[in-house]
Amino acid sequence: MWLVFALLSAVFAALTSIFAKVGIEKVDSTLATAIRTVVVVGMSWLMVFVTNTQSGIANIGKKSWIFLILSGLATGASWLCYYKAIQIGDVSKVVPVDKLSVVITLVLAFVFLHEEFTAKSVIGCILIAAGTLLMVL
Known part of the structure; x- marks a missing residue:
């Protein structure tokens, strides 16, 4: 089952690149990243409530919190750099480097x-x- 989700991830990542390149035309890449992030946050919390897993937040340990926050910071930095790169470069060149x-x-x-x-x-x-x-x- 992990392979199905990994393949779906690849398909959605590909669509992300194409949609983002079109969407950031005449939009600051940092602003575009912030808008994308708000959508991702909303979608993520929607899935938490749809799957009824919100009560699990109380069981998250300190180590997990630290590494989830670090992962979020790394994701944010990656997205900011990625959006800037696709704004000023060709998606077909940025994506392989990414x-x-x-x-x-x-x-x-x-x-x-x-x-x-x-x-x-x-x-x-x-x-x-x-x-x-x-x-x-």
């Missing part, structure tokens, strides 16, 4: 989460990086 996050994530998961980094992972990282260079240059 997806280098896959390579960075694999390395960070290996270093900090002690996840397995196999020969297959290394080859995949090299291919993603090489593909990104080919698409951007």
Whole structure:
């Protein structure tokens, strides 16, 4: 089931890029990011109430709060940079560079989460990086 959600995530991320490029025409990228964020917040809380999981907020531990906040800050920084990049650059060039996050994530998961980094992972990282260079240059 995780694969279905991962594929849907990729489809929605692709649509996000296209919709955003059209939407930020003649709009400051920071303002556009703020508008997008309000929509995401609203949609997220709607899903919390639809799934009736709001009572779980009381059970969130201190460590989880810290890392969820750090994740939110990283997301905000990523979105601000991404929107500025697609506003001034071609989506077809920005998106591949943005997806280098896959390579960075694999390395960070290996270093900090002690996840397995196999020969297959290394080859995949090299291919993603090489593909990104080919698409951007």
